[in-house]
Amino acid sequence: MLYRQDLKEIKPYTSNAIDPKDIRLDANESPFGLPSQILDQFLDWLQKKPGLNRYPDNEATVLRNQISKHYNCNEDNLIIGVGSDSLIDSALRCWLEEGDTVLFPEPSFSMYRLSTIINHGIPETFPFDKSFQYKLEVIRQRISEVKPKVLILCSPNNPTGSTLSIDMIENILESFHGLVIVDEAYGEFTVGTAADLIDRYHNVLVLRTFSKALGLAGIRLGYGIGNQSLIEILNKTRPPYNINALTLQLGSIALENYRLIEPHIKDIKKETKWLSNQLSKRPFIKIFPTEANFIFAISKKKDLGERLKKQGILIRSLSKEKGYYRISCGSREENNRLLHELDVIEKEG
Ligand SMILES: *Cc1c(COP(=O)(O)O)cnc(C)c1O
Numbered sequence: 001m002l003y004r005q006d007l008k009e010i011k012p013y014t015s016n017a018i019d020p021k022d023i024r025l026d027a028n029e030s031p032f033g034l035p036s037q038i039l040d041q042f043l044d045w046l047q048k049k050p051g052l053n054r055y056p057d058n059e060a061t062v063l064r065n066q067i068s069k070h071y072n073c074n075e076d077n078l079i080i081g082v083g084s085d086s087l088i089d090s091a092l093r094c095w096l097e098e099g100d101t102v103l104f105p106e107p108s109f110s111m112y113r114l115s116t117i118i119n120h121g122i123p124e125t126f127p128f129d130k131s132f133q134y135k136l137e138v139i140r141q142r143i144s145e146v147k148p149k150v151l152i153l154c155s156p157n158n159p160t161g162s163t164l165s166i167d168m169i170e171n172i173l174e175s176f177h178g179l180v181i182v183d184e185a186y187g188e189f190t191v192g193t194a195a196d197l198i199d200r201y202h203n204v205l206v207l208r209t210f211s212k213a214l215g216l217a218g219i220r221l222g223y224g225i226g227n228q229s230l231i232e233i234l235n236k237t238r239p240p241y242n243i244n245a246l247t248l249q250l251g252s253i254a255l256e257n258y259r260l261i262e263p264h265i266k267d268i269k270k271e272t273k274w275l276s277n278q279l280s281k282r283p284f285i286k287i288f289p290t291e292a293n294f295i296f297a298i299s300k301k302k303d304l305g306e307r308l309k310k311q312g313i314l315i316r317s318l319s320k321e322k323g324y325y326r327i328s329c330g331s332r333e334e335n336n337r338l339l340h341e342l343d344v345i346e347k348e349g
Helices: 036-047 061-071 083-095 111-118 136-146 166-175 228-235 245-256 258-280 304-310 332-348
Strands: 023-025 078-081 101-106 122-127 150-154 179-183 204-209 222-226 294-298 313-319 324-328
Touching (some): 023 324, 023 332, 036 245, 036 258, 061 245, 078 083, 078 228, 083 111, 083 179, 083 204, 083 222, 083 228, 101 136, 111 122, 122 136, 136 166, 166 179, 222 228, 245 258, 258 294, 258 332, 304 313, 313 332
Parallel strands (some): 023 313, 101 122, 101 150, 179 204
Antiparallel strands (some): 078 222, 204 222, 294 324, 313 324
């Protein structure tokens, strides 16, 4: 077929097949369902027969207003996306011309490479140090080598959990004038945000999502925070009515009741520490410090991912040769099942 040649090398984004019985520690989702008060308010709204025959609010006015209060910014500093995935794509679509380079860390979120290629760009990577920490000199060196149009930084980084301080990001922004995307998909689990930099640096776009800490992966809702001039550019390629009415409403009710979700975030942080501690006692797994709701692990145990899967536990297998895995923090019950199965696997050898 006569479709784009450069797409031939692309494999679609894949996730594990879903069996409802499986314990899912593979997608960094929240183990918590929505607080019932939030669901009830949503059902009330549905019962009042909202006009779903009409298009939703193209400007997502209510939601942008609510989010702006969280960041002490203006509605004009915000753009809403169908998950933050779609905003990565929008940004690259606006910035890249054929053959432009996009620089991002390795290992990191697989969509950076995919979105770059889809948007006619050339993916380039920079490494972490031996303990998977960001190194400013390495990033600067790679910037001068590959001269990227766009730099993507992920903090905390998926899958390594590594973080960049705001000072480090600012340091890069002082000399790099391409677009800098700071992906804070796990930002709620840490302190600070690069959104504090948007007034001083007009080329920084901060991405956040409802999918992880807020426990709403199912509604596909994310947002970008940036200088008004940058958001105006992104809006040029935003599809009309991109956020559906149900998602807009539920997202808005969730933010209104953020105080009910906050305890979940605290719990997940505590539980991740507990799980890290337990995993660190297993000699066949090496784990790394994390500030997110997942743990980066290296294990030479053969087929660890497949063996857990047979027992109904899904973790993310990242690299077979290197033995890289990413384990999302589940509920205590789920985490205990994981630890139990790991112990069984260890005994079996
Ligand atoms: C999960 C994840 C996203 C995608 O979030 P959505 O809002 O669900 O599209 C973006 N970036 C990183 C690093 C992620 O891990």
